[in-house]
Amino acid sequence: MIVIVDYKMGNLGSITNIIKKVGYQSVVSSDVEVIKKATKLILPGVGSFDKAMQNLKELELIGALNEKVIIQKTPILGICLGMQLLGNYSEEGNVSGLGWIDAEIKKFQLKSFPELKVPHMGWNEVLIPNSHPLCENLPDPSRFYFVHSYHAVCKNQTNVLMKTHFGYDFDSAIHEDNIMGVQFHPEKSHKFGMQLIKNFIEKC
Amino acid sequence: MLKKRIIPCLDIKDGKTVKGVNFEGLIDAGSPVELAKRYADEGADELVFLDITATIEKRKTLADLVEVIAKEINIPFTVGGGINSLEEAATLILRGADKVSLNSSAVKRPELIQEIAGQFGSQCVVVAIDTKFTNGEWKVFVSGGRIETDLKTVDWAKKVEALGAGEILLTSMNSDGTKNGFEKSVLKEVIQVVNIPVIASGGAGSKEHFKEVFEETNVSAALAASVFHFGEISIPDLKMYLKMNNISIRTTL
Numbered sequence: 474m475i476v477i478v479d480y481k482m483g484n485l486g487s488i489t490n491i492i493k494k495v496g497y498q499s500v501v502s503s504d505v506e507v508i509k510k511a512t513k514l515i516l517p518g519v520g521s522f523d524k525a526m527q528n529l530k531e532l533e534l535i536g537a538l539n540e541k542v543i544i545q546k547t548p549i550l551g552i553c554l555g556m557q558l559l560g561n562y563s564e565e566g567n568v569s570g571l572g573w574i575d576a577e578i579k580k581f582q583l584k585s586f587p588e589l590k591v592p593h594m595g596w597n598e599v600l601i602p603n604s605h606p607l608c609e610n611l612p613d614p615s616r617f618y619f620v621h622s623y624h625a626v627c628k629n630q631t632n633v634l635m636k637t638h639f640g641y642d643f644d645s646a647i648h649e650d651n652i653m654g655v656q657f658h659p660e661k662s663h664k665f666g667m668q669l670i671k672n673f674i675e676k677c
Numbered sequence: 678m679l680k681k682r683i684i685p686c687l688d689i690k691d692g693k694t695v696k697g698v699n700f701e702g703l704i705d706a707g708s709p710v711e712l713a714k715r716y717a718d719e720g721a722d723e724l725v726f727l728d729i730t731a732t733i734e735k736r737k738t739l740a741d742l743v744e745v746i747a748k749e750i751n752i753p754f755t756v757g758g759g760i761n762s763l764e765e766a767a768t769l770i771l772r773g774a775d776k777v778s779l780n781s782s783a784v785k786r787p788e789l790i791q792e793i794a795g796q797f798g799s800q801c802v803v804v805a806i807d808t809k810f811t812n813g814e815w816k817v818f819v820s821g822g823r824i825e826t827d828l829k830t831v832d833w834a835k836k837v838e839a840l841g842a843g844e845i846l847l848t849s850m851n852s853d854g855t856k857n858g859f860e861k862s863v864l865k866e867v868i869q870v871v872n873i874p875v876i877a878s879g880g881a882g883s884k885e886h887f888k889e890v891f892e893e894t895n896v897s898a899a900l901a902a903s904v905f906h907f908g909e910i911s912i913p914d915l916k917m918y919l920k921m922n923n924i925s926i927r928t929t930l
Contacts, residue, residue, distance in 0.1 A: 484770065484771060484773065486744075486748075486772075486773050487747060487751065487773065487847075488746055490747060490748050490751070491751055494751065518800060519800075520798060563718075588895055589679075590872055590873055590874050590897070591872070592799070592800055592843070593679065594800060594843070594844070594874060595679050595680060595682055595722070595874070595898070596679070596680040596682065596722055596898060596927040597678070597679045597680060598678065598680075615928045616680065618752070619754060620800045638678060639679060652707055658753075660751060661751060661753045661775065662751070662752075663717060663751055663752050666751060667751065
């Protein structure tokens with residue numbers, strides 16, 4: 474069972490829809506008992522970092538997620554803010570992240586690029602330096618849809634799954650073992666987005 | 678590198694596409710969903726749906742339509758036309774719209790921008806500005822371009838950014854419908870004073886017009902309606918042409 478974790482941070486309909494489009498069913502839930510039964514987890518999210526962590530705490534989901542992801546090694550895909558939560562902390566807030574991947578979330582520093590506007594919004598190229606089940610059948614580079622002002626910086630290059638250039642190169646997808654996160658929105662990225670979601674469901 | 682976006686705009690009335698659409702192979706040419714799917718598959722980077730239905734009871738049709746569109750297409754889309762309150766915007770966003778576009782209602786009550794951005798984030802709020810060059814300056818017009826306001830376009834652009842708009846959709850009424858090209862002067866003026874993406878609109882008649890606007894201004898996207906609907910420009914052709922001219926564009930394989 475694919476469970477989309479609902480922690481009241483944004484509209485989850487488009488993720489349900491794309492999963493349906495690639496031929497699977499999913500459940501949207503904030504219920505610990507449902508999350509416990511998941512075989513795949515998706516952690517979406519749009520909004521602010523601290524609010525997201527606070528909501529996860531208030532819904533008492535952090536313990537259950539740690540159990541599923543760290544102990545049982547259930548594959549999880551973080552999307553956008555959901556990816557950022559996988560890191561240690563964010564310059565956007567004061568609260569610690571889930572800390573599953575050794576990464577910091579930093580604001581775009583684009584002072585030397587006055588022509589670039591923040592948020593980084595629109596379609597950009599995603600480079601895939603190494604093969605990974607999540608990236609199967611995706612061309613290098615692929616194009617995905619982004620909307621964000623903060624980005625991940627991995628301490629170890631081994632955690633970098635994809636890279637994107639916006640003023641400078643940043644880590645647009647990160648991973649560690651069964652934990653994966655993408656900064657872009659696969660659910661809004663047409664063909665390549667469908668392929669990535671299909672890969673997560675079938676190969677990861 | 679971030680890609681320049683090509684955005685077809687669909688006018689909707691009572692849940693149907695308004696402008697006669699001249700596409701072969703569509704099951705229902707009046708169906709915005711069919712047309713939207715077609716554009717998404719052809720490589721449109723985003724879509725804008727502009728509802729020109731006036732009456733309140735028809736508004737429900739729009740929300741229902743938004744839900745169907747969200748189910749069928751997986752590229753971002755904006756819905757605009759007569760959104761007057763946070764509640765109306767919230768309904769459309771919760772039914773699946775990625776962004777809402779405000780025009781006259783934002784001029785009437787600028788706090789609306791703040792309210793929507795505060796609840797859903799700036800990336801959800803597009804402010805559409807209809808502008809016309811009159812008496813030596815670019816001014817803001819409302820109510821479908823019928824009423825002139827006291828606002829200077831650059832001042833209004835700065836204000837909407839400060840209130841939390843995430844993007845500006847700038848339509849030059851001098852060029853709209855002329856097919857003589859986008860109005861680059863006002864685009865440049867606005868881009869210079871704001872830090873949010875600006876979408877060019879009004880005047881697209883040829884592929885060259887898209888190339889010019891991307892080469893000569895720092896617009897993030899260009900929007901057009903009839904040239905796409907009547908098949909005068911096909912999106913795959915346009916994108917290939919722009920790519921050959923070294924414009925950073927997303928091509929679909």
